[in-house]
Amino acid sequence: MKEYSKGFKPLEMMVVAAAREIGDGEKVFVGMHWPILISFFAKRTHAPDVVFFFESGIIRDSLPDRLPGSWSISDPCICQGSTMCGDSLDTLGMLLHRGFAEVGMLSASQVDRHGNINTTCIGAYNKPAVRLPGGGGATDVASLSKRLVIVLDGHESRRLPEMVDFITSPGYLNGSDSRYKSGLRPGTGPIALITPLGVFRFTAKEREMRLSTYHPGVSIEKIIENTGWDLKVSNNVTETEPPTKEEIEILRKMIKEAKERYYSFPPET
Amino acid sequence: MCSEIDGKVMTLNEAIRKFVDDGMTIYFGGFGQHTPFAAVHEIIRQRKKNLTITRAAGGIIFDQLIGAGCVEKVISSHVWNFVGPTPAYAFRRAVEKGQPKIEIDEDSLLSLNMRYLAGALGLPFMPIKSVMGTAIFERGMGKYYRTIDCPFTGERLCLLRAINPDLGVLQVQRVDRDGNAQVWSVRGDSKHGINACERVIICAEEIVGTEVIRADPDRTIIPGFRVDAVVEEPWGGHPDYMQGCYDRDLEYYSMYGSETRTPEGFEKFLQEWVYSVDNRKEYLKNLGVERLMKLRARHVLSAPVHFGYR
Numbered sequence: 001m002k003e004y005s006k007g008f009k010p011l012e013m014m015v016v017a018a019a020r021e022i023g024d025g026e027k028v029f030v031g032m033h034w035p036i037l038i039s040f041f042a043k044r045t046h047a048p049d050v051v052f053f054f055e056s057g058i059i060r061d062s063l064p065d066r067l068p069g070s071w072s073i074s075d076p077c078i079c080q081g082s083t084m085c086g087d088s089l090d091t092l093g094m095l096l097h098r099g100f101a102e103v104g105m106l107s108a109s110q111v112d113r114h115g116n117i118n119t120t121c122i123g124a125y126n127k128p129a130v131r132l133p134g135g136g137g138a139t140d141v142a143s144l145s146k147r148l149v150i151v152l153d154g155h156e157s158r159r160l161p162e163m164v165d166f167i168t169s170p171g172y173l174n175g176s177d178s179r180y181k182s183g184l185r186p187g188t189g190p191i192a193l194i195t196p197l198g199v200f201r202f203t204a205k206e207r208e209m210r211l212s213t214y215h216p217g218v219s220i221e222k223i224i225e226n227t228g229w230d231l232k233v234s235n236n237v238t239e240t241e242p243p244t245k246e247e248i249e250i251l252r253k254m255i256k257e258a259k260e261r262y263y264s265f266p267p268e269t
Numbered sequence: 270m271c272s273e274i275d276g277k278v279m280t281l282n283e284a285i286r287k288f289v290d291d292g293m294t295i296y297f298g299g300f301g302q303h304t305p306f307a308a309v310h311e312i313i314r315q316r317k318k319n320l321t322i323t324r325a326a327g328g329i330i331f332d333q334l335i336g337a338g339c340v341e342k343v344i345s346s347h348v349w350n351f352v353g354p355t356p357a358y359a360f361r362r363a364v365e366k367g368q369p370k371i372e373i374d375e376d377s378l379l380s381l382n383m384r385y386l387a388g389a390l391g392l393p394f395m396p397i398k399s400v401m402g403t404a405i406f407e408r409g410m411g412k413y414y415r416t417i418d419c420p421f422t423g424e425r426l427c428l429l430r431a432i433n434p435d436l437g438v439l440q441v442q443r444v445d446r447d448g449n450a451q452v453w454s455v456r457g458d459s460k461h462g463i464n465a466c467e468r469v470i471i472c473a474e475e476i477v478g479t480e481v482i483r484a485d486p487d488r489t490i491i492p493g494f495r496v497d498a499v500v501e502e503p504w505g506g507h508p509d510y511m512q513g514c515y516d517r518d519l520e521y522y523s524m525y526g527s528e529t530r531t532p533e534g535f536e537k538f539l540q541e542w543v544y545s546v547d548n549r550k551e552y553l554k555n556l557g558v559e560r561l562m563k564l565r566a567r568h569v570l571s572a573p574v575h576f577g578y579r
Contacts, residue, residue: 074301136347139377182402183425
């Protein structure tokens, strides 16, 4: 019998729910920041045989003896003990482009109803209010992963607009089959968005997000209010399964170590 | 050390003076590791101008080059301060406020790697199944992206224009006097990027005898005849990682993130770490021995392999 945690935080729920999207033994292309924590957490809990691909050129099937420094898939601790260490072209090219990444895991700054991700700019491209880093490997992970999982660490309307200001990494573009008409491969694309409030999945026809599960203690109204478009709710909507006590214990240790390694998180983490 | 007497081996000051001209396109290698920080600081000190800079993930070396006013154009997929993550503030000021004004060719990490590969192979382009449908694609369309229907399968492909930078700079673990450069650990875009360049400067943690290279030739990332300058510059990749040598200086990165929030703070950083030091040795003196010792890597050996034959 599972013993569920009681006093967990919304961002802890986000990590646990995102990790559950990874099946044991699957090959995951791991993005920066949250995805490192999420996929390492999955390996320490329900998916011990998961295999990680990193854009720095590394394949790893084991956890390193410490967390890599903030954001770094190039940390020597990721290389030492890996099963292959080569070029970015090896992992982004021969593995991801060839179609071997079953899951892609990315953090986003802004996501729209079709799962398009913006990490380039807020506002007009030529006169942005805020410039963001750009696409990096996320553009390729979103273009080529079979099942893309997106995490957004703040559920607010400005971060969930109807349409993103700039499509850095492709979701379903304008919905329906526009993604595949653009030239991206069939059998790729986002399958879930996880926020601190809920889990969202895409309809088969319009390829638009619906609320699939709301996290414990969160009302559906609150989620709708804080989403930038007229969010529809799935007919089968349920509560997200809460994290177990053990999961929260493991996760808190990881977050503590991450902070020591200069990861910055929202203040409520 | 004088270049006339000693072939390719020279100081960084000499190498940058000799091979970097204003207006050039320069590739900077390294991906979290092998980052040529020492060379970047020397370029800033020599006040080079109007450069086009390219690298798969720009990082804070691009932030520094942009803020120092060396840059006209950036060709990259990502420019940010990796630690935190924290914004690359000089880059942001340039894009948001035009201080200074820069142009950007946006790209994805894989497509940029493939553009370097095309350049390294002497091909005009490479095809890819990524990027299409994005705003990155729309911006690059007609300039460095095109589409075709594949002549074999009919499927839609994006074509990526090759890049052949005028010059490439890379920090490696070891090199010999001829320029045979060896790296280990993550290569990121370094191999195809550096091999796409017309001329090459290699900075190394140490210069070794050619017999060391010959005993383990798999590690060579670029052959000596492609290299124009060889510089011995230990800790030249600080504050980034260098496997087997040193760790990333997270505290320094974090300091950079908070100090460079304002133009004044950025200027102060450049004064302290770039302009007021003549070379890397003085920079290291600024850091202090104690700090370097804290970053120095533990000793972990790989298992030896047999290279024997009959």
